[in-house]
Amino acid sequence: xxxxxxxxxxxxxxxxxxxxxxxxxxxxxxxxxxxxxxxxxxxxxxxxxxxxxxxxxxxxxxxxxxxxxxxxxxxxxxxxxxxxxxxxxxxxxxxxxxxxxxxxxxxxxxxxxxxxxxxxxxxxxxxxxxxxxxxxxxxxxxxxxxxxxxxxxxxxxxxxxxxxxxxxxxxxxxxxxxxxxxxxxxxxxxxxxxxxxxxxxxxxxxxxxxxxxxxxxxxxxxxxxxxxxxxxxxxxxxxxxxxxxxxxxxxxxxxxxxxxxxxxxxxxxxxxxxxxxxxxxxxxxxxxxxxxxxxxxxxxxxxxxxxxxxxxxxxxxxxxxxxxxxxxxxxxxxxxxxxxxxxxxxxxxxxxxxxxxxxxxxxxxxxxxxxxxxxxxxxxxxxxxxxxxxxxxxxxxxxxxxxxxxxxxxxxxxxxxxxxxxxxx
Amino acid sequence: xxxxxxxxxxxxxxxxxxxxxxxxxxxxxxxxxxxxxxxxxxxxxxxxxxxxxxxxxxxxxxxxxxxxxxxxxxxxxxxxxxxxxxxxxxxxxxxxxxxxxxxxxxxxxxxxxxxxxxxxxxxxxxxxxxxxxxxxxxxxxxxxxxxxxxxxxxxxxxxxxxxxxxxxxxxxxxxxxxxxxxxxxxxxxxxxxxxxxxxxxxxxxxxxxxxxxxxxxxxxxxxxxxxxxxxxxxxxxxx
Numbered sequence: 001x002x003x004x005x006x007x008x009x010x011x012x013x014x015x016x017x018x019x020x021x022x023x024x025x026x027x028x029x030x031x032x033x034x035x036x037x038x039x040x041x042x043x044x045x046x047x048x049x050x051x052x053x054x055x056x057x058x059x060x061x062x063x064x065x066x067x068x069x070x071x072x073x074x075x076x077x078x079x080x081x082x083x084x085x086x087x088x089x090x091x092x093x094x095x096x097x098x099x100x101x102x103x104x105x106x107x108x109x110x111x112x113x114x115x116x117x118x119x120x121x122x123x124x125x126x127x128x129x130x131x132x133x134x135x136x137x138x139x140x141x142x143x144x145x146x147x148x149x150x151x152x153x154x155x156x157x158x159x160x161x162x163x164x165x166x167x168x169x170x171x172x173x174x175x176x177x178x179x180x181x182x183x184x185x186x187x188x189x190x191x192x193x194x195x196x197x198x199x200x201x202x203x204x205x206x207x208x209x210x211x212x213x214x215x216x217x218x219x220x221x222x223x224x225x226x227x228x229x230x231x232x233x234x235x236x237x238x239x240x241x242x243x244x245x246x247x248x249x250x251x252x253x254x255x256x257x258x259x260x261x262x263x264x265x266x267x268x269x270x271x272x273x274x275x276x277x278x279x280x281x282x283x284x285x286x287x288x289x290x291x292x293x294x295x296x297x298x299x300x301x302x303x304x305x306x307x308x309x310x311x312x313x314x315x316x317x318x319x320x321x322x323x324x325x326x327x328x329x330x331x332x333x334x335x336x337x338x339x340x341x342x343x344x345x346x347x348x349x350x351x352x353x354x355x356x357x358x359x360x361x362x363x364x365x366x367x368x369x370x371x372x373x374x375x376x377x378x379x380x381x382x383x384x385x386x387x388x389x390x391x392x393x394x395x396x397x398x399x400x401x402x403x404x405x406x407x408x409x410x411x412x413x414x415x416x417x418x419x420x421x422x423x424x425x
Numbered sequence: 426x427x428x429x430x431x432x433x434x435x436x437x438x439x440x441x442x443x444x445x446x447x448x449x450x451x452x453x454x455x456x457x458x459x460x461x462x463x464x465x466x467x468x469x470x471x472x473x474x475x476x477x478x479x480x481x482x483x484x485x486x487x488x489x490x491x492x493x494x495x496x497x498x499x500x501x502x503x504x505x506x507x508x509x510x511x512x513x514x515x516x517x518x519x520x521x522x523x524x525x526x527x528x529x530x531x532x533x534x535x536x537x538x539x540x541x542x543x544x545x546x547x548x549x550x551x552x553x554x555x556x557x558x559x560x561x562x563x564x565x566x567x568x569x570x571x572x573x574x575x576x577x578x579x580x581x582x583x584x585x586x587x588x589x590x591x592x593x594x595x596x597x598x599x600x601x602x603x604x605x606x607x608x609x610x611x612x613x614x615x616x617x618x619x620x621x622x623x624x625x626x627x628x629x630x631x632x633x634x635x636x637x638x639x640x641x642x643x644x645x646x647x648x649x650x651x652x653x654x655x656x657x658x659x660x661x662x663x664x
Contacts (some may be wrong), residue, residue, distance in 0.1 A: 003534040007523075014522030324517055331477070331514070332587065333507025333535030335500060417499075 004338055008345035015318070019350055022314050025307040026354025026401070031362045033300040033393055038366070040293055041387065046127070048282045050194045051249075053125030054100075055258050057281075058082065058090065058265055059247030061272035068281045071102055071247045073195045074112035078104075081244035086271055091250060095257040098123045100249040103204050103242065106166050111152045113166050113200040115207030115245075116141070123251055126194045136160050137187030141203045146183035151197040153188040160185050164200065166210070208242035250275075304397060307354075308404045315347060315408040319415070326416040340413040347405025348398070355394060427491075428594060428627045429453040429476070434485030436468075436475060445471055446650045448485070453643070455594075456625035458618060460638045462655070463647035469631050472647065473599050476629065477510055478502030490594055507536035511588025511626075515600040518584030519572040525562070528572055529553035529586045532593070539591025549590070556586040560616050578609035582616065589620050596621060598630045602637075614640060 012019060051057075051072050059067045060080030069075040091099030100123055103115035114120075121132055121139040132139070137160040139147050146164055158164065163182040183202055191197055252258060258277060265275035326339050386394070431451040435444045445468045453459045463469035474480045475487060478494045479502075487495045490509060494502055506512075511532070519528045533540035533549040540549055557563045560582040567579065575583065581601055588596050598617065602610040614630075614637055621628045630641065638644040638655070646653045 010522045325520055328514070328518060328520055329531070330479070331506075331512035332531040333503070333539075335503040335507075335535075338535070 001341060004341045005345055008342050008349060011342070012346055012349055018314065018318070022307075022311045022350050023354045023357065025310050026351055026397075027356075027358035027361060029300070029304040029307040030355050030358025030394070030397060031365075032303050033397070034358070034362050034390055036296045036300045037390055037393060038362075040296060041389070044286060044293075046193045047286055048279065049127045050282060051124070051126060051278045053123065053129055053251065054249045054278055055252045055255065056250045056262055056265070056275045057247060057278050058087075058250060058273055058275045061274050064274070064276045064281045065285055067247065067274050067276055068278060068285060070104065071249070072278060072282075074104060074114065074199060078246055080272075082247055082273060083244050083271060084241050086268065086273065087245060087248050089270075090265060090268075091248065093261075095252050095254065095261050097251045097253045099251075100124060101204055101245045102247050102249065103207055104246045106207065108152070108164055108166055108200045109156055111149070111156075111198050111200055113146075113202055113207070115202050115204040117204055118142070120201065121147075124196075124249065126192055126196065130192070132192060132196055133190050134187040135190040137185070139189075139201075140186045141201050141206075143203065144183050144206055145186040145203070147187040147189060147201040148185055149189050149195075149197040149199045149201075150191040152200055153185075158185050158188070160188060166200070166202070166207075204242060204245065304400070308400055311347070311350065311401070312404050312407065315343070315405070316411065319343070319408055319412050322412070323415060326412060330416055336413050336417050339416045340409045343409035343412050344402070344405045347408065348402055351398060351401030351405070355397060359394075427452050428455040428457075428489070429629070430486070430488040432486040432488075434475070434482050434487065436471060436480070436482040436484075438471070444483075444650060446475070446482070448472075448650075448652050451645075451652050453627055453629070455627055456622075457642040458621060458628040458630065458640075460635075460641035460644035461629060461631045461647060462633065462635045462638065462644065463631065464633055467647040468650050469647050470599065473597055473629070473631060476595075477512060477597055478506045504536075507532065508538040509594045511590075511593040511596040513581070513584045513588050513596070513598040513601040516577070516604045517580075518587070519575075519580055521571075521573050523572065525557070525568050525570070525572055525575070525583055526550055526553045528583055529556065529590055531587055533591055536591065539593065552590055553586065556589055556620075557583070559620065560586060562586075577604050578606075578613065581605060581609075581613055585613070585617050585620070589624070589626070592624050593626070595627045595629070598628065600632055601630075602632065603634070610637070 057067060057071050059071060060078055060082055062070075062078060062080070066076060067078075070078050087099065087101055090096065098119060100116055100119045104112060106113040106115075118139070118141065124132055126132070134147070135150065137147070141147050148158055148164075152158070162185045164185060165182055183200075183206075189196060250261075252261060262275045262277065265273050326334075329339065329342075330336075429452065431448050433450075434446060434448040436446040437444045461469060461472075471480070475482055475495075476489070478489075478497070481495045481502075485495070486493055489505070492505070494505055497505065519525075520531070523531070530549040530553050554563055554568075557568070562568075562579060562582055567575065572580065572583065581604070584601070585598075588598070596617075601617070602613055605613060617628070617630075618640060620626070628641075630637075635644075635646075635655075644655050646655055
């Protein structure tokens with residue numbers, strides 16, 4: 001069989017012009033399949049680790065996903081807030097290690113403004129336990145200071161020392177500016193690939209001070225505009241505790257307590273609250289987009305099938321032209337099984353070189369575009385060697401290819417049996 | 426000593442009603458050169474495929490080197506062919522992606538027997554060069570040319586070397602000269618006969634053209650699937 005292998009390789013080299021297209025179509029489908037798989041797992045990983053290290057997210061009674069969307073992704077509004085008293089009571093219970101209060105609802109030029117405390121930068125983690133770090137400046141949000149996410153700074157062109165005006169509501173329209181309430185940028189964060197990049201961080205106390213009356217009275221029906229006009233003068237800047245917050249993140253001393261604490265909060269007597277484990281709810285949220293993920297996979301598999309079909313067509317057409325070659329080999333003593341082996345090895349070699357060139361191209365593209373993708377899309381495409389999934393994928397391409405190769409190999413086996421040494425062509 | 430013997434043979438292809446070949450008796454002695462003439466469609470290619478062990482007859486006996494190859498299994502016939510038979514086609518004898526030497530040594534790759542048939546210290550490659558030298562093809566310009574660029578006459582001579590390498594007992598040549606011009610035909614046949622004589626190889630030479638039959642020990646014609654012996658102008662001595 002060693003000689004047949006040699007023969008197959010020489011035959012491929014002789015036919016390389018014709019086979020190049022087959023190799024190319026295989027390598028393209030390998031690039032597509034692996035690329036989709038890699039991007040998918042990259043998105044999945046960075047999505048499900050949007051927030052890590054936080055054991056529980058707490059907000060007013062609402063659905064799990066909507067609480068996650070509001071507090072972590074800063075999408076949508078909560079109807080209810082959590083009273084400061086409840087926050088204080090829960091976060092000072094013995095099982096709790098730390099709490100990060102969150103106050104949302106304001107925006108700056110379309111970017112959400114998050115009122116929080118310095119604890120956010122101390123305890124909020126994303127990815128594999130990564131802390132949010134400033135790229136320039138510091139994370140000081142005391143008084144009227146603010147810190148910008150990387151995307152906010154980039155899109156709006158802010159630098160440390162610039163002034164930022166906060167708007168009530170989440171729109172880009174600035175009809176409700178607090179003109180006299182300008183924040184000063186003290187720091188710009190590094191890119192994280194999480195909603196942090198699109199967030200303006202201010203002090204919870206400063207935010208509350210600006211418009212405590214909004215939150216204070218929102219539960220009742222009233223005309224916000226009139227309210228602003230009437231009492232705009234009335235706020236003050238002391239670091240007073242706010243009446244209420246949107247929600248809070250919590251870290252526990254012992255992870256074993258998570259379920260117990262979650263149950264306790266969900267049954268909280270004083271006000272209706274919801275506590276979620278962010279990892280669990282992130283996965284729930286991911287499941288919503290799973291069909292899209294599957295579609296991508298299906299499309300890639302279809303492309304692979306088309307590529308394999310192309311190879312099959314090329315091989316079968318070439319077989320007829322090669323009947324004489326088979327007869328010569330037979331006359332020189334080759335057995336039908338040698339003919340079978342020759343064609344099968346050729347097919348496998350073509351598919352293997354397609355796979356290899358695909359991998360090489362993909363790795364090269366991934367390495368070259370790594371920084372670009374991380375910066376532009378905030379997506380860390382994993383660069384480590386192959387995951388089990390990818391290896392399985394490659395293996396199944398090879399298996400499928402071998403299966404595809406068996407058909408022409410068997411055909412030429414049959415033909416060489418019946419043709420024997422007679423060839424009409 | 427008989428090398429090839431056919432007795433009471435009947436052969437037809439699948440789906441045929443009447444037998445294509447009906448040979449009562451054919452015997453060729455070791456080292457003899459046998460000329461077989463037949464029009465196209467006379468069944469000569471079928472006869473050769475039987476002799477080469479590609480197909481088996483429905484009736485009768487084919488004995489090569491004293492072994493009944495019609496009773497062998499397919500793979501045994503394959504092995505027998507690789508070991509004992511050299512085969513030359515009418516045209517396009519060479520594998521296009523192999524070099525001249527690789528084409529000549531091809532049988533040695535499929536048969537250990539033929540790979541070990543050389544004098545000690547010699548290998549298949551040297552033997553190939555020796556044979557090529559005999560047929561006038563050992564020049565560097567020929568050896569390193571892609572085989573597709575050789576002339577038809579050169580290709581046939583390379584094919585003859587391939588058939589001869591490793592000293593198979595029997596060489597079957599299926600119209601090897603039909604694509605050559607007269608001068609090349611002469612050269613080719615003389616070279617082939619000389620090599621066969623030197624090695625005491627039994628040669629079965631098939632052609633539709635009887636003009637060279639006088640160079641052979643014995644000649645016959647295939648007519649209606651039967652062997653008809655023809656007058657021998659020279660030598661004789663077979664049977």
